Amino acid sequence: LDTVLAANMILNMDLSTFLLLPVHLLVWLYSVVSFLPWYFLTGAQEKKALAKRMKAKSIKGQAEGPYRSLDHFDSLARVDFPGKDTLDKLFDHAVQRFGKAQCLGTRTVLSEENETQPSGKVFKKVLILGDYKWVTYEELDIEVNLFGSGLAAVGQQPKNTIAIFCETRAEWMITAQSCFRRNFPLVTFYATLGEDAVAFGLNECEVTHLVTSVVLLETKLKSILPQIPKLRHIIYVDNKSISTAGYPETVQIHSMQYIKELGAKPENCEQIVRPIPSDLAVIMYTSGSTGRPKGVIIIHSNLISGMTGQCERIPDLGPKDTYIAYLPLAHVLELTAEISCVTYGCKIGYSSPQTLSDQSTKIKKGSKGDCSELRPTLMAAVPEIMDRINKNVMSKVQEMNCVQRTLFKLAYDYKLEQIKQGYDAPLCNLLFKKVRALLGGNVRMMLSGGAPLSPATQRFMNICFCCPVGQGYGLTETCGAGTITEVADYSTGRVGAPLICCEVKLRDWVEGGYTKLDKPHPRGEILIGGPNVALGYYRNESSNSGDFFLDENGQRWFCTGDVGEMHPDGCLQIVDRKKDLVKLQAGEYVSLGKVESALKNCALIDNICAYANSDQNYVISFVVPNQKKLTALANQKSIKGTWEEICTHPFMEVEVLREIKEVATSIKLQRFEIPVKVHLSPEPWTPETGLVTDAFKLKRKELKNHYLHDIERMYGRK
Missing domain, CATH: 3.30.300.30 (ANL, C-terminal domain)
Structure with missing residues (x-):
């Protein structure tokens, strides 16, 4: 009877399924033969135990919290390196440790061409990009000194704000480190922020000096300069000359190179006024989903403690790592990621969403995108970008022939089942080599933030890019710090346990139907407290009184407006948003x-x-x-x-x-x-x-x- 049934099954199979029978047999044989050696040699048992362990618990034993990481349960972490309690000290420490190592890398544009689309629209595409050119830590230190001295020479004073309105590039980081070293509080704006919002922020902070790029100067800033009466100096970072015709006479326009030349003059090498931990480091204007942008007041100690918590969740961060930088540096996720990479001796290669991969919009067909050239090991991404990668790859899979598509699905489903159990499938990883190559083929960890990442997309990244995706939760108001999933945690839909720098508690939101008594897990509005919580919003007392508060111990808390659910192992899941609720x-x-x-x-x-x-x-x-x-x-x-x-x-x-x-x-x-x-x-x-x-x-x-x-x-x- 078994023989007859088997024969009927074979007769009813289509050709592709029949041809894949040996593949199924091979995978089964591989699993049987290799599982036990792989299980013990790779420490799979220990990794699974780490994934299942209790990660945080309530310090008072109450359902609403506060919840604190078990890795730093008795107190909240404030610094990663003893005594390095300001951003300038962190940078000095990095220069001493990694002086001659490569630090910041940029690709030069060798040539461009215009390409007309079928719709008739013309897009400018990069024809050829050169190799990455690197600046070492010691060379960056010199650049930072020169630019800081030059800014002081044109009137920038310690504790007076200076603004940066620029795309993500090496010059952004040079500007930031120069300002941190000389106690010039940095006011940041997204490069895509509207003109009215930029003018509002510059006036609110009474900025006299502004760093920008030629493109933004000519397309956005020029028209609003008459609305910014206190602005006196504009420094553009591009290595070119521009015409100053049509600009207000009250504003002087300089190149970054000119400012550095000023800084090199002996008479401008004056005593540097260094910051202390409580000094203002950044006023970060959020693009915001509603209303006018708000400037978040962040002091040095806020950023130091936030990065201390973030770096603890990235295993083996160090000089062997290469980070690809393309997200807006005016976003707290990117800013803290890059400063952390510099602190730990990583290389940072600059990119943009338009040049990231070989298929990006500004990469000429047949040319290498930045990922292919840089081969990064670390990468941050917002869920929107991961969703696009997911849909693009799956769309390509649908275009494969029947056998290729079936092989891909077989490998995908097999590895999916392995990952769900906390294991891996090294043989299947060979089939995803071409997919991994989209991001350079060398990524060992990705960090997702900015919005919830869907479980399906997270699993796709785990499977096809063969690396863990650390999903994080944090806000500008908490210096990007809040929670991050551990590398060993193979669950989806959660954002991990509180970082070692902060604690999390839940507050009942009865109107929305969320309380600490909910089953199976307590739920409520997420509050984050700790030394990483910002001081408030610049000149916005009404929001400060509603969103920030001090507890009985003097600890600052921020009311996020997000609704969370706390799992028994101390990991948080985002389930709703108060502002998104409509009756x-x-x-x-x-x-x-x-x-x-x-x-x-x-x-x-x-x-x-x-x-x-x-x-x-x-x-x-x-x-x-x-x-x-x-x-x-x-x-x-x-x-x-x-x-x-x-x-x-x-x-x-x-x-x-x-x-x-x-x-x-x-x-x-x-x-x-x-x-x-x-x-x-x-x-x-x-x-x-x-x-x-x-x-x-x-x-x-x-x-x-x-x-x-x-x-x-x-x-x-x-």
Whole structure:
């Protein structure tokens, strides 16, 4: 009977499955033969024990906390290196330890060309990028000294603010280290921040000196300079000359090279005024998802303690590591990551989202992207970028022939099962070599922050890039520090235990239905306390009184507005956001963030914003569709036209809604949470459009204003 059944099974198999039988047999044999030696030789048992261990617990034994890491339970960590309690001391320490080692690297643009797209739009693409050119720690120290002396020579005073409005590049870090050394508090702005927001921040901080790039000077700053009466000096970082025609006479414009030449003159080598831990280091303007930007007041000791906590979660951080820097340096995640890398002797290679990989928009086909050239070992990314990588790779998989696709799925599913159990699949890793090559093939750890990372995307990165993804949770107001998952933790959907520099507690939010008595785990608004918590918002007492407070022990706390759930092992999971909660007409509460996170799993969707009016009884949505998938669907339905015409075709809205409902039903969203109507946007949402922040968080107010006509249409008013 068994023989007959087996014969019937073989007869019913398609050819590809039949051909893969030897592969299945080989994998099974490999697992049997190699598992025990691998298990004991790689320390798998110890790693699994680390993953399962208790990581944090309540210091008072109460469900709401405060929860503190068991690795530093008796007190909160404030410094990583004894006595190095300011940012300038950390840098001096790094120069002494790693003087002749490479520190900052930049690729030179050898040539450019314009490329016209089928739509007629012209994009400037980099034709050829050169090799990375490196500055050593000792050379960087000299640059920092010269630039700091030059700034002092043109009137910059200790404890007076100086602003930087510039893209991520080596000159940004040179400026920052120069300011930290001479106690010039640094005011930071995202390069994509709007002109009005930049003018507001510069005036609020009464800035007299500003460091920027030629592009930002000519495209954004020039028009608003008359609105900034106290600004006297602008320093541009590019190695070129520009015309000063059309600029206010009250403003002097200098090149960075000129300022360094000033700093080299003997008469300008005056005594340096060094900071103390309580001195102001940075006023960091957040792009914010609502309203005017807020300047977060961060002192030296805040950043030092925050980085102490972060670095403890990155095993073996040191001179063997290479970090690729492309996220905005005006974001606390990138700033603390780069300062930490410098502190530990890592190399930092600069990049941009447009030149990151061989397939990036500004890399000419056939040329090497920055990852291929640099081969980084460490990388930070926001979930939006990881989601894009996931969808692009899976789209390529669908284009493979049947056998290749089946092999990929076999390896993917096998490794997925191994990872879920806390193991690895070294043989399968060979099949993912080409995928790993997208990021240089050498990444040993990725850090995700800025927004929740979906479990599916986290697993994809674990499997295809063969490295752990440390998902972190923190805010500008906590210097980016809060929680980070440990490398050994193979769970998904969580952001890890509190770092050794801070503690976390939960506060009941009864209106939202979250309390410390919830089962199976306590839930509530997340509060973060510790020496990493900033002093507040610059000249914004109303927000300070509501968002920051001191406890009975004098410790500062920040009320995040995020809702968390604390697991028994002391790890946190983000489950909601207070500001994302909308009450519908019938009384149901809808978490817009929860809906968006769930529906991003829809193959037709690249990005989505859920929206609801309290005087309506249903949710609507704006969607940036996946161009490749939607175009293929349009071709199947014989719908022709430009990309814009496809997106505005009523039938395509119906199809996207149908898939949204299928996905929503499969993941058990409530009926009232599922969008009833949809608008398809042909233009992606980028920081440049002003519809998302630099961390790709949705700007709900701007999105509402942008799609006001469509909101009225979908709610039946037009």
